[in-house]
Amino acid sequence: MRTANRVYGLRWVLLPPLTGMGILAMLVGAVVAAPTELVEGDVQRLMYIHVPSAQAMYLAFGIVFVASIMVLWKRDMRWDAVARGAASVGVLFTAFALVTGSLWGKPIWGVYWQWDARLTSTLVLFLVYAAYLLARAVSDPGDEQAARYSAVYAIVGFLDVPFIVMSVRWWRTLHPQPIVSRLDPQLPGSMLAVLGISTLAIFLLALWLILLRTDTERLGQRLLGLRAAVDRREEA
Amino acid sequence: MNATFAVVAKDLRLAWRDRAGWLTAGAFATISILIYSFAFDLATNDVRPLLPGVLWTTFLFAGVFAAGAGFQREAEEGTFDAMLLSPVSPTVIFLGKLISSLIALIAIEFALLIAATILFDEPLLTPELVAIVMLGTAGYASLTTLLGTLGSGPRTRAVLLPVMALPLLVPMLIAAVRATGGSLGIFGGDAPWTLLLAVFALWSTLTAIILFPLAVER
Amino acid sequence: MSDAAPLAIDTRALTRRYAGVDVVRDVTVRVPAGRKVALTGSNGAGKTTLLSLLSTLVQPTSGEAWIAGRSLGERSAALRRSLGVLRHSPMLYEALSPLENLEFFARLYHVPDAATRIEELLRLLGLWRRRHEPASILSRGTHQRLSIARALVHRPAVLLLDEPETGLDPEGIALLDELMLRAPGVTVLAATHRVDRIEAWADGVIRLDRGRVAEDTVSASVPHAGARA
Numbered sequence: 001m002r003t004a005n006r007v008y009g010l011r012w013v014l015l016p017p018l019t020g021m022g023i024l025a026m027l028v029g030a031v032v033a034a035p036t037e038l039v040e041g042d043v044q045r046l047m048y049i050h051v052p053s054a055q056a057m058y059l060a061f062g063i064v065f066v067a068s069i070m071v072l073w074k075r076d077m078r079w080d081a082v083a084r085g086a087a088s089v090g091v092l093f094t095a096f097a098l099v100t101g102s103l104w105g106k107p108i109w110g111v112y113w114q115w116d117a118r119l120t121s122t123l124v125l126f127l128v129y130a131a132y133l134l135a136r137a138v139s140d141p142g143d144e145q146a147a148r149y150s151a152v153y154a155i156v157g158f159l160d161v162p163f164i165v166m167s168v169r170w171w172r173t174l175h176p177q178p179i180v181s182r183l184d185p186q187l188p189g190s191m192l193a194v195l196g197i198s199t200l201a202i203f204l205l206a207l208w209l210i211l212l213r214t215d216t217e218r219l220g221q222r223l224l225g226l227r228a229a230v231d232r233r234e235e236a
Numbered sequence: 237m238n239a240t241f242a243v244v245a246k247d248l249r250l251a252w253r254d255r256a257g258w259l260t261a262g263a264f265a266t267i268s269i270l271i272y273s274f275a276f277d278l279a280t281n282d283v284r285p286l287l288p289g290v291l292w293t294t295f296l297f298a299g300v301f302a303a304g305a306g307f308q309r310e311a312e313e314g315t316f317d318a319m320l321l322s323p324v325s326p327t328v329i330f331l332g333k334l335i336s337s338l339i340a341l342i343a344i345e346f347a348l349l350i351a352a353t354i355l356f357d358e359p360l361l362t363p364e365l366v367a368i369v370m371l372g373t374a375g376y377a378s379l380t381t382l383l384g385t386l387g388s389g390p391r392t393r394a395v396l397l398p399v400m401a402l403p404l405l406v407p408m409l410i411a412a413v414r415a416t417g418g419s420l421g422i423f424g425g426d427a428p429w430t431l432l433l434a435v436f437a438l439w440s441t442l443t444a445i446i447l448f449p450l451a452v453e454r
Numbered sequence: 455m456s457d458a459a460p461l462a463i464d465t466r467a468l469t470r471r472y473a474g475v476d477v478v479r480d481v482t483v484r485v486p487a488g489r490k491v492a493l494t495g496s497n498g499a500g501k502t503t504l505l506s507l508l509s510t511l512v513q514p515t516s517g518e519a520w521i522a523g524r525s526l527g528e529r530s531a532a533l534r535r536s537l538g539v540l541r542h543s544p545m546l547y548e549a550l551s552p553l554e555n556l557e558f559f560a561r562l563y564h565v566p567d568a569a570t571r572i573e574e575l576l577r578l579l580g581l582w583r584r585r586h587e588p589a590s591i592l593s594r595g596t597h598q599r600l601s602i603a604r605a606l607v608h609r610p611a612v613l614l615l616d617e618p619e620t621g622l623d624p625e626g627i628a629l630l631d632e633l634m635l636r637a638p639g640v641t642v643l644a645a646t647h648r649v650d651r652i653e654a655w656a657d658g659v660i661r662l663d664r665g666r667v668a669e670d671t672v673s674a675s676v677p678h679a680g681a682r683a
Contacts, residue, residue, distance in 0.1 A: 124406050127402075128404060131396070131400045132400075134396065134399060135386075135399075142473025144454075144472065148453065149386040152386065152451040155447060156382070156443055156444075157404060160407070163436055164406055167406065167432060168406075170432070171414070171427075221473070224473050224474060225473055228472075228473055228474060229475055238561065246547070250550065253549035253550070309548075314546075315545055317541065317543070317545060318604070319562065321534060321539050322534060322559065323531035323532070323535045324562050454511060454513060
């Protein structure tokens, strides 16, 4: 526990340079090192940001889920800060995944938006977590009741994900798919290596952003507490 | 059980006294059907491909509309606190609220099905379709009842409830529309939509029952 | 629990924090059964929050409390049945009549002889004649009388009251004293601004100041129930 705390204390020393190096390696890998895909061309390089973003989204929403359970269980507003931090970063990466997906889709499908099963379920997830952020934002950061309500919503939302994914997939399979599988299951080794590096880099970036957001939310809560304490002292 | 029944009876009595709220939901639903008819010209064309979507969007909007209104009075008058103060467990309170809103919603939906049967000359009151409507309603009503109790103020509740509830209900909407279409002989495809609808209803009801007591704790 | 007089309300370092501020802080009080205690203090002193904590509506951040020997943490049905609560909001269904309101709450509390109990209360509080009218058309004072009936319908042993005099005329206040504040055998903890009236009903005062107990004429006289610490 003590070592864990010490490592956590070093987050601002360790995470920024690590993330920076990771992103640099990712850029070099994606733009220079990785071979050009034969059919799709250079646009396929978007995969190195698209796929990790989608995975970072699930990581962030998983954190929101766990933190929301802790809000209900431990009644500790610090978990609310974690949940909100992770949710806002999750929504950011969902947007990344949607935008890169559309840009990638444009030359392949001929349109920016195709009601592709994965893209559509990602959009629904975006709406769920945007609603979470909205619901939490209308009440003040120190409002414990609002934190509990939002936690309940986040838990329902996360448990809903399999239903969303499955229903959208079934819904789409009734229509001809323009491209059966965009992700070739047998990626060449060099592409796979770059994808691995990109995933690591994006995960580091997501983690750093989540910690930043969490600390910001936490400061907001403490500021509110301080203000209330000052008010109280002035009244006396 | 006795307490659940007491809450159901009280809520139905209130629903009857506050007819205005439910009538507004019903009127809203009826108007939606008319609006769809004008917008998509349902009167002249073959309505069958559009009918499942028209029916379910109408049901869903009316349901979300009613869920917010039903809880608002309870929160404003402090009677929700009064129920929480009583020896009755929050789960029982939730079940009572869920059952009473299911009864009211299914009544509205039946009225709409009858109206649509007449308006579009399409037999909609088949046993299969009635079962689909009931499953779908159970699926969305449990979540809208849960979410209706959330939200700090009446204003937030009215505005936020649709924004929060509808994305969660996408799977239920897709499944209900497809199952209804299947029952009307419109869509092909062999996905087990009715099964998905049933699993969703079961999941949402259980989740809501488990989370409601945690949500109302302060 | 070796005391001679059983404690109706027993709290240990009860604390409730909202947004970083301890609205109720380290409140330790012991109220023996049957005492009538006035809870005083300026606005925002934590009176309402303390009453909400004791009525199980709000969970404590830390500390513990027992009502008639039952821990608040259990939130048992038996504990809730022993409590009668008046809050700022009347907690009545405006669309239902006095009779329907009381019938509903009597069912939630499983009152055995509900019909006779309800009639008795409605007659005592002068509401019998208006028992079928919707609550929404009743006056402020009549609302408060109906709230009193609602809080008493299940014959609670401990009353937690927040400003019970609100809206009552002198006649209503006499009824409040008779049925609640001076009811024999019932323990009362009532937050009040009517300092002039405390003499008339209270046999003890607990004053809160910014969440803490500033004055307590009740607990000091009670021996420590050390066994349960």
